[in-house]
Amino acid sequence: MRFLKLKPLLGPSIKTFSSYNSTQRFSYITFKKLKHNINLVGCCQNYVLQLHTSSVSFKRRKTGEEKKADRVLEYHKVKGEIVEVWKDITVEELAKVLNKDVNYVREIFLHEVKSPKTVISDMKFLQQGIRRSGRRMKIIAKPANDIEVQIIEKDAFPRPPPSKSELKSRPPVVTVMGHVDHGKTTLLDALRHSSVVDQEFGGITQHIGAFLVVLDSGAKITFLDTPGHAAFSAMRARGANLTDIVVLVVAADDGVMEQTLESVRMAREAKVPILVAINKIDSPKADVERTEQMLLEAGIQIEKLGGEVQAIPVSALKKQNLNQLAEALVLQADLLEIGADPKGLVEAVVVESKLDPHRGKLCTVIVQRGTLKKGNILVAGVCMGRVRVLRNADGQIMNEVPPGYPTEIEGWKDLPSPGELVLEVESEKRAKDVIKVRESKLEMEKQEQDAVVIAEKQAHHEKEYRERLQLKRSLGRFKLRREGPRAPEIPKDDDPTPSLNIIVKSDVDGTLEAILNALDTYDSPECKMDLVHYGVGAVSENDIELAQTFKGIIYAFNTTCPKNIQELAENSGVNIKFHNVIYKLVDDVKEEINSRLPQKEQEEVLGEATVLQQFEINQGRKKVPVAGCRCVKGTLRKSALYKVVRNGQVIHEGQLSSMRHLKNEVDSIKTDLECGLQLQDKTIVFQPGDTIICYHKVTVPQVTSWDPGF
Structure with a gap:
C-alpha cells in the first residue's frame, strides 16, 4: 500500500486525503481551484477518483463498450415519434402515453424512479428518459379529463337521499306568489301579526323575505314572500324551487293577471302543489265567481268546480277566513308527509344575500338537511365562510337552525348568489380545495365558450380569404399576392351616437x-x-x-x-x-x-286641398299650369311646404310661387274656400282628384322606444 500525499500539491488549506491501492496507477492528476472549493479528479485504469475539499469518493470507470451502449441507448432514433407529455406527469401516466408498462419507464430512467405515482417535475430529466426510448416529446397542457377526475374527487356534493327512518318532521316551506299589488305581503303581515308591508317602498316587495310563522294552532310554517313585479321573475323562480307548497294569491277584483299565469307555470315546472287564496273579497268590485272561472281557464281546477286544488276566499286587510287558510296549509303539509334528516353535514339554499356596512357580508338561507350551528364551515358556489352569528327574521340570535327554518348567516368571505346550494365541509382546507376545483371547472367552461368564438372567427376569416382568392383568380391572378401591413386604425372620438x-x-x-x-x-x-x-x-x-x-x-x-x-x-x-x-x-x-337624444324634425300638417281642375296661364311666352283647388281641411299658407299626392303616392314636394283667391294674391286660404295654387316647379301636371297637403317642419325631442316590459 502506497500513499498519495496531496497536501503539498494542493496547498496548506487542504487536508491530506486517503490512499489508493498500489495496483491502481493514475494516468493523470488534474485540479482546478474555484472561489470556495477545490476539486481534484484522478484517473487510473479502472477507477475515477474525485476529491473535494470535504469528501473523497471512488467510482468505477466505464469500459468503452459500456459507453458505446449508453450512447446508442441515449441517441437511438433521435427523430422518432413525438409523444405528448405535461408538467408533473406521473410514471403511471407516462407509461400510458408510451403504451408501455411501468417497468419499461423505470428502465429508461435508469431505475431512478420507483413508485408508479412518482411525479416527474424536472423537464430535462423527463426529456432524457424519453430520448432513451427513441422518441421525442411535446409539452402540452394537462388533459381535461384528468382535471375532471380531480373535480369529481375534490368537489363537494350533497349526500345521498336519507332513508325514511332517518326523517324527522319539519316546518313546510310555503311560497306566496302572484301578481303585483294582489296583497301577498299584506296576507303574510296578517298571518304573523307584523307590519312588513309598511317597510316596502311603494307597496312593492323588492326582495324575497324568508321568515318563520307560528300559527295560533301552534303549527310552524316557513314563508317565502316573492316579489310579484315583472322585474323579479328570476327571484320568483328561485322561490318556487325552494318550496313545498305554493300559495297563489289572486285578487277578487282583478282576477288572473300576467304574473299570476307566470307563477302557475313556475309552480308546475317545480312540481309543487298549489293552494289558491282569493284575496280582497271585501273590495266593492270583488267577483269571486268570475275569479274562479278565470282560474279554471288558466288550468287550475279548484274543488268547487270539481278539481283538487283548494281555493279559500280571504281578506288580508280585514283578516277574514285566515284560520281556514292556515288549516288548509297544515292539512296539505300533513298529506305531503314533509320531513328531513337533522343529522350530518348541513345542506341549505341561499335565498338572498346582501352587504351590511356594519356586519359585513350576509346571506339568508333555508336549511334543508342537517343542523346549522356556529362555527360550521360552509361552501356555496365559489364562496366560503365560517358561521359567526345566526339570526332569525326578527334579528334575534339563534344557537342552531334545524331543517325547514330560515336564518341569516354572518361570516362569509364573499357574497354567494341567490339560489346557490350551501354545503358544509369538514375544514377550511377542504373548503379551499372545493373552491379551487370549482373555479377550474368555470375556467374550463369559459375556455370552451372562447374556443367556439375563436372557431367562428377562424371560419369567417377562412371564408373571406377564399372569396378574395376566387376573385383574384377570376381576374387571371393564380397566386394570391401578399398584402402589406395595414396601418392601425385610430379610434374615432367624434362618434355622433350619444x-x-x-x-x-x-x-x-x-x-x-x-x-x-x-x-x-x-x-x-x-x-x-x-x-x-x-x-x-x-x-x-x-x-x-x-x-x-x-x-x-x-x-x-x-x-x-x-x-x-x-x-x-x-x-x-x-x-x-x-x-x-x-x-x-x-x-x-x-x-x-x-x-x-338629439331633436328630430317632424312634419306638422296645416291644411289639405283637393284639385278640382288644372288651368294654364301665360307667363311671357310659356304656359304655366295652375291647380284650381278647394281647401277641405285646416289652413293653406303660402310660405309653407306642399306635397302633391296622387293615388296614395307623393309625386312632388316643394314650395308655392303663387297663391290666389279670385284675382287677388293672398298669404292664406281657409277651409271651404277655392283658390289657385302655382308651384315653383312648373313641370308638374295636376289631375282632378289630386290632394295637396300644406305642412311645415318642426323640431321635437326624441323619446326612446325602450320597453323593459313593465
Whole structure:
C-alpha cells in the first residue's frame, strides 16, 4: 500500500486525503481551484477518483463498450415519434402515453424512479428518459379529463337521499306568489301579526323575505314572500324551487293577471302543489265567481268546480277566513308527509344575500338537511365562510337552525348568489380545495365558450380569404399576392351616437339581479348604454372615481352613501341618484336617455286641398299650369311646404310661387274656400282628384322606444 500525499500539491488549506491501492496507477492528476472549493479528479485504469475539499469518493470507470451502449441507448432514433407529455406527469401516466408498462419507464430512467405515482417535475430529466426510448416529446397542457377526475374527487356534493327512518318532521316551506299589488305581503303581515308591508317602498316587495310563522294552532310554517313585479321573475323562480307548497294569491277584483299565469307555470315546472287564496273579497268590485272561472281557464281546477286544488276566499286587510287558510296549509303539509334528516353535514339554499356596512357580508338561507350551528364551515358556489352569528327574521340570535327554518348567516368571505346550494365541509382546507376545483371547472367552461368564438372567427376569416382568392383568380391572378401591413386604425372620438354610462349599487344581490335583467333588455341603437360597474353595498370612493372617469351616473337602489363620499361626488361633479322602487329607477334611466337624444324634425300638417281642375296661364311666352283647388281641411299658407299626392303616392314636394283667391294674391286660404295654387316647379301636371297637403317642419325631442316590459 502506497500513499498519495496531496497536501503539498494542493496547498496548506487542504487536508491530506486517503490512499489508493498500489495496483491502481493514475494516468493523470488534474485540479482546478474555484472561489470556495477545490476539486481534484484522478484517473487510473479502472477507477475515477474525485476529491473535494470535504469528501473523497471512488467510482468505477466505464469500459468503452459500456459507453458505446449508453450512447446508442441515449441517441437511438433521435427523430422518432413525438409523444405528448405535461408538467408533473406521473410514471403511471407516462407509461400510458408510451403504451408501455411501468417497468419499461423505470428502465429508461435508469431505475431512478420507483413508485408508479412518482411525479416527474424536472423537464430535462423527463426529456432524457424519453430520448432513451427513441422518441421525442411535446409539452402540452394537462388533459381535461384528468382535471375532471380531480373535480369529481375534490368537489363537494350533497349526500345521498336519507332513508325514511332517518326523517324527522319539519316546518313546510310555503311560497306566496302572484301578481303585483294582489296583497301577498299584506296576507303574510296578517298571518304573523307584523307590519312588513309598511317597510316596502311603494307597496312593492323588492326582495324575497324568508321568515318563520307560528300559527295560533301552534303549527310552524316557513314563508317565502316573492316579489310579484315583472322585474323579479328570476327571484320568483328561485322561490318556487325552494318550496313545498305554493300559495297563489289572486285578487277578487282583478282576477288572473300576467304574473299570476307566470307563477302557475313556475309552480308546475317545480312540481309543487298549489293552494289558491282569493284575496280582497271585501273590495266593492270583488267577483269571486268570475275569479274562479278565470282560474279554471288558466288550468287550475279548484274543488268547487270539481278539481283538487283548494281555493279559500280571504281578506288580508280585514283578516277574514285566515284560520281556514292556515288549516288548509297544515292539512296539505300533513298529506305531503314533509320531513328531513337533522343529522350530518348541513345542506341549505341561499335565498338572498346582501352587504351590511356594519356586519359585513350576509346571506339568508333555508336549511334543508342537517343542523346549522356556529362555527360550521360552509361552501356555496365559489364562496366560503365560517358561521359567526345566526339570526332569525326578527334579528334575534339563534344557537342552531334545524331543517325547514330560515336564518341569516354572518361570516362569509364573499357574497354567494341567490339560489346557490350551501354545503358544509369538514375544514377550511377542504373548503379551499372545493373552491379551487370549482373555479377550474368555470375556467374550463369559459375556455370552451372562447374556443367556439375563436372557431367562428377562424371560419369567417377562412371564408373571406377564399372569396378574395376566387376573385383574384377570376381576374387571371393564380397566386394570391401578399398584402402589406395595414396601418392601425385610430379610434374615432367624434362618434355622433350619444351614450349613457351608469353604475348600479343595490342593497341585496337579488334586487341587483332584477335591475340588471331590466337594463339588459335595452337594445336601442339610438343611444349607447354601458354598465360600467355594479355591486352590492353602499356607494364607495371607487364608484366615484369610475363615474368621474367614464362620465357616468351612479344609481343607488335602497342603499346609502356616506357623507364624505357624497361630498367627494359633489366636488367631482358626479351625479348620484337614489331610488327604492325599481320602475322609478327605470323611468329615470329613460329620462337620461331621452335627454341625450338629439331633436328630430317632424312634419306638422296645416291644411289639405283637393284639385278640382288644372288651368294654364301665360307667363311671357310659356304656359304655366295652375291647380284650381278647394281647401277641405285646416289652413293653406303660402310660405309653407306642399306635397302633391296622387293615388296614395307623393309625386312632388316643394314650395308655392303663387297663391290666389279670385284675382287677388293672398298669404292664406281657409277651409271651404277655392283658390289657385302655382308651384315653383312648373313641370308638374295636376289631375282632378289630386290632394295637396300644406305642412311645415318642426323640431321635437326624441323619446326612446325602450320597453323593459313593465
